[in-house]
Amino acid sequence: MxxxxxxxxxxxxxxxxxxxxxxxxxxxxxxxxxxxxxxxxxxxxxxxxxxxxxxxxxxxxxxxxxxxxxxxxxxxxxxxxxxxxxxxxxxxxxxxxxxxxxxxxxxxxxxxxxxxxxxxxxxxxxxxxxxxxxxxxxxxxxxxxxxxxxxxxxxxxxxxxxxxxxxxxxxxxxxxxxxxxxxxxxxxxxxxxxxxxxxxxxxxxxxxxxxxxxxxxxxxxxxxxxxxxxxxxxxxxxxxxxxxxxxxxxxxxxxxxxxxxxxxxxxLVGTNGxxxxxxxxxxxxxxxxxxxxxxxxxxNGFDKQPHVQLWMDSSGGTGEGTEALRGLTPKQVITRQRLPIPVKPLSLALRAGGGLSTSGPGNGEAAGSSYKYPNPGPDSNEWGSSTPAKGSLAFTTAPLSQSLTFAGPGSLNLWVSSTAPDADVQATITEVRPDGQEVYVQRGWLRLSERALDPAKSTVLRPYQKLTTAAVSPIKNTKPVLGRLEIQRFSHTFRKGSSIRVWLDAPSSTGEWGFDIRKDPSTIKVYHDAGHSSQLVLGLLQKGGVSSAQPACNTLLGEPCRTNPIPAPSGTGAAG
The missing domain is CATH 3.40.50.1820 (Alpha/Beta hydrolase fold, catalytic domain)
Structure with missing residues (x-):
């Protein structure tokens, strides 16, 4: 009809x-x-x-x-x-x-x-x-x-x-x-x-x-x-x-x-994929x-079920494309009764030498780390065979003492300067596994001149940019400014013995997205001294509680693996 x-x-x-x-x-x-x-x-x-x-x-x-x-x-x-x-x-x-x-x-x-x-x-x-x-x-x-x-x-x-x-x-x-x-x-x-x-x-x-x-x-x-x-x-x-x-x-x-x-x-049902x-x-x-x-x-009792399902570590079925998606299966399902999903902000400080820790920088710690711009990071579609962008920065926790599950958006709070009036920052969150593999998790972006936030709509975990003409503010005199970059929402368990990492470089192709970035060459400096502590803030959903083993590499939908290009710090990392 x-x-x-x-x-x-x-x-x-x-x-x-x-x-x-x-x-x-x-x-x-x-x-x-x-x-x-x-x-x-x-x-x-x-x-x-x-x-x-x-x-x-x-x-x-x-x-x-x-x-x-x-x-x-x-x-x-x-x-x-x-x-x-x-x-x-x-x-x-x-x-x-x-x-x-x-x-x-x-x-x-x-x-x-x-x-x-x-x-x-x-x-x-x-x-x-x-x-x-x-x-x-x-x-x-x-x-x-x-x-x-x-x-x-x-x-x-x-x-x-x-x-x-x-x-x-x-x-x-x-x-x-x-x-x-x-x-x-x-x-x-x-x-x-x-x-x-x-x-x-x-x-x-x-x-x-x-x-x-x-x-x-x-x-x-x-x-x-x-x-x-x-x-x-x-x-x-x-x-x-x-x-x-x-x-x-x-x-x-x-x-x-x-x-x-x-x-x-x-x-709500949320899944990797x-x-x-x-x-x-x-x-x-x-x-x-x-x-x-x-x-x-x-x-039929549907209204009695938990209103939130997070499908964790989802893999596809046999076959390719659509047939693989038909068989989408999570290794574990985490439920919550209502939205919004209750999480506790966990702050990880960017540290000198590429560390990432729950303890902030101390007196005398190096003021900052720099990278050359614009060197785009790896294409997410080619993550499995990629290498880091030339001059990119990575900050990594020591191996975790227990599994940590995060959900929702995150905020990368960067004290940053640039030798050019503007630049675009890409942040990529990964899991560094003890078997020598690095798993792609999520990304976010920030144009530094667009860093002004709407305070009424911004939260600890979700910066909300004004994006108005009047709010545009170029970088001046290479002095550090605070820019909050939104890590787009995700749910992921970083298992015990793995490390949390954030990469910083210029925006690159991500899925079907391609960016019109600022092209002026510059040096970007990320500050991590006692007066300018840059922080990665993620929403901690739970500690431990993981019943499934670490999934095999390249079985997770949307989360490919590559060989870890740099070692994680030694010792014991964030306990949450």
Whole structure:
């Protein structure tokens, strides 16, 4: 079943619906995005040429749900108006409202509507839920962006320019799949809309895609209108969210929107791994239980479960790509009853000689350590065969006396100077194992001139940059300034006998992200004397409590290993 549904301004949005085999009225799960959602069930979809997950759709149908795909205005086969494809437009929410309410009124719908899926089809759910459509019962977004600047457009104020370009090309490839279906179905309206949407998108792709351009800032009317994180507190339905810590596309931050929601209605699964971890069979079982509870209204006990699950040391199943993700399995699951996740800040001081310890620098300790800029660090996709950047700095704890598990974001508080007015800093957190391997864990970035923070939104573990024009402050006279770099959120156990390490160098490719860094050569000095103690602050979730052995190298999703290039300090490290 396919056709066009009306938005409130008369614009027609392409939809397609899959119904269970039996007759009746059904609860509905909506996939709403700018890819090929409106062509669900068509010829391209049947050939698995789709961004949707046909296996998940089949599970939903067997469970008694109708599955409906809807394309956003100006995308795929839907009509566009004005700018056409308009990134982070408020109408993504109002059109989502109209789609939900139209679907609820159809003769095959029982009026109970939920939303599911990830990425583009994840952030669309958040947009829609902020508008509070009356028939929306629950949403299950995975891998979203709600703050398009801080999440992945300019993390730490460093413009991230590669992903927007590749994403626009990917979007168009999905419209090619929609065109195949439209041609096979002789849908001339769709083909006409597709052609117009491609033209409109190409004309202005450098404008709405320019959240990666730090000159397009979140401070003005445009920015406030597009910053979904400012409105997520309006969501009043149950939310089940999934986050992959090493997400190569959207990143793991998501504007921390979950922390603004009602904790009694909010659930979170976090796991190490890539963007498409939503295809995990383990996750989809959890998702169906959530939908049954809140869309069907079944008393299945889902609401009695802990609201937070951290899937630790997750590895993939057999096979490659999607098949490996289907078999995603954690070695251990840590649960907490409610968000936010309760952690204790653990501060580790950067020390002379490359140490990292719970004790701060003493009198007479060397003032600082320097490295040459810009020497980009290793590409995260090639971490397993990489070597450190020339001149990069590393600070490492002695081997841990007990296992320490961290969760959430972190803050690298650097007293720093530069011989140039500006520079970009990349921090990479790793685990140095006693077997001579080094495991990639997480990264963060900071443009030094963008270091000014919003004190009302910053916490001990999460610096929140203003990113306003007035707040830009270049380095002057090579005097040390304090810059707080956000380590993007993660969960990881550093096992007894391992060391915690932080690398400092210039930003490098990380997943699908590539950065437009400051190019002026300079010397960056990181201070670690008694008057300027630089600190790495991480959220300690628990000490000990690890029942599984150290996973084999290169089995963890998103956390590759390489041979450790420098020895860890001797002695016993932080006990937390």
């Amino acid at each position: 396919t056709g066009y549904l009306p938005a409130r301004d008369g614009l027609l949005l392409k939809y397609s619906a899959l119904l269970p085999k039996k007759q009746g009225r059904f609860p509905v799960v909506v996939n709403y995005s700018g890819y090929d959602a409106g062509s669900i069930g068509g010829s391209a979809y049947q050939q698995d040429n789709t961004t949707m997950d046909p296996q998940l759709d089949a599970k939903l149908l067997r469970a008694g749900y109708a599955v409906v795909g809807v394309n956003m205005a100006g995308t795929g086969c839907s009509q566009g108006k004005g700018k056409g494809f308009d990134l982070f437009s408020p109408r993504w929410g109002t059109d989502g409202y109209d789609a939900v309410e139209w679907i609820a009124e159809q003769k095959w719908s029982n009026g109970a509507v939920g939303m599911a899926n990830w990425s583009f089809a994840g952030l669309s759910q958040v947009f829609t839920a902020t508008e509070r459509p009356p028939h929306l019962r629950a949403i299950a977004p995975g891998m979203v962006v709600t703050d398009p600047w801080r999440d992945n457009g300019a993390p730490g104020g460093v413009p991230e320019t590669s992903f927007p370009i590749s994403w626009w090309l990917f979007i168009q490839s999905r419209w090619v799949a929609a065109a195949q279906t439209a041609s096979d179905e002789h849908d001339l309206a769709c083909l006409g809309n597709l052609a117009a949407n491609v033209v409109n998108g190409n004309v202005q792709k450098t404008n709405p895609m320019a959240f990666s351009d730090a000159r397009t800032r979140p401070e003005g009317a445009f920015g406030k209108e597009r910053n979904l994180s400012l409105r997520v507190g309006r969501i009043n339905v149950p939310v089940l969210s999934m986050v992959a810590w090493q997400d190569e596309a959207t990143g793991p931050r998501g504007g921390y929107y979950q922390d603004q929601l009602d904790p009694n209605k909010t659930y 890539p963007h498409d971890s939503y295809m995990s069979s383990r996750w989809q079982t959890h998702l169906l239980q959530f939908l049954d509870r809140y869309v069907k209204g079944k008393r």
